[in-house]
Amino acid sequence: MASSVEHLIVSELTTAAEVLQRFMNDPTNVQAIATAADYMVQAIRAQGKIMACGNGGSYCDALHFVEELTGRYRQDRPALPAVLLGDAAHLTCVGNDYGFEYVFSRAVEALGQPGDVLVAISTSGNSANVLRAAESAQKKGIRVIGLTGKDGGQLAQMADIALIVPYQGYADRIQEVHIKVIHLWIALIERQLGYTSLQQ
Known part of the structure; x- marks a missing residue:
């Protein structure tokens, strides 16, 4: 007989898989992931950059995205221009x-240039500092890609592209899908720039 710990593990993994499956089954999300990657490639090719911001776990996801662009993902290739907002x-x-x-919007004002892309991450879609960053980006002609959850919040209305994980529970479940999207973006960016294929 499985222990209560084993039941918990299986339950958590099952819920995570269900949330990802629900997100994946929406064809608009698949297209939005691809379009967002196209925007980021356009920025890089035009000598622009990708900026990313978020709070707490979303800050860590933004950091993860940036470090794998400036460092490496699955294999060696040139460093790609990306900046984490908010040291x-x-x-x-x-x-x-x-x-x-204002912690992120001031950074956008200082570093952002027309043609850049801002990846704004908020699991609720209502983080005040992330919304202000999106506002500052729009004023400077910077495309905003929103990674959010629940009903998308205000960020979904402000972003040029919004990827919403439709889950009303704890934020960690939303973040699990966000990191998958981030990894897909890196793979797509590398592929479009001619550095790698999408082989597993």
Whole structure:
């Protein structure tokens, strides 16, 4: 007989698979992933860059995306231009002087250029600092790609492309799909730039 721990493990994995399956079964999500990758490739080819931001676990996902673009993913290739918004000094400086809701928008104002892409990550779609970053990006002619969850929140309405994980429970379940999307983007970007194929 399986133990309660084993039941918990199987239940968690089953729920994760169901959320991913639901997301994957929506053809608009598949197309949106591809279009978002196209936008990022266009930015790179035009000497632009990808910027990414989020809070907490979403900050870590943004960091993960950026480090695999500037470093490597599955195999060696040239570094790709990507910037994580919000190093510790910037966060504490802007948070102290202007307020936490401005920590990402100030970075967009400082670093963003027309033709860049902002990947804005918020599992609720309502993180004030992420929304302000999206606003600043729009003002500068920067495309906004939103990674969000639940009903998409305000971010889904602001983004040029919004990928919404339709799950009303804990944020970690949404983040599990977000990291899959991020890995797909890297693979698609590398493929379109001619560095790799999509072989497993």
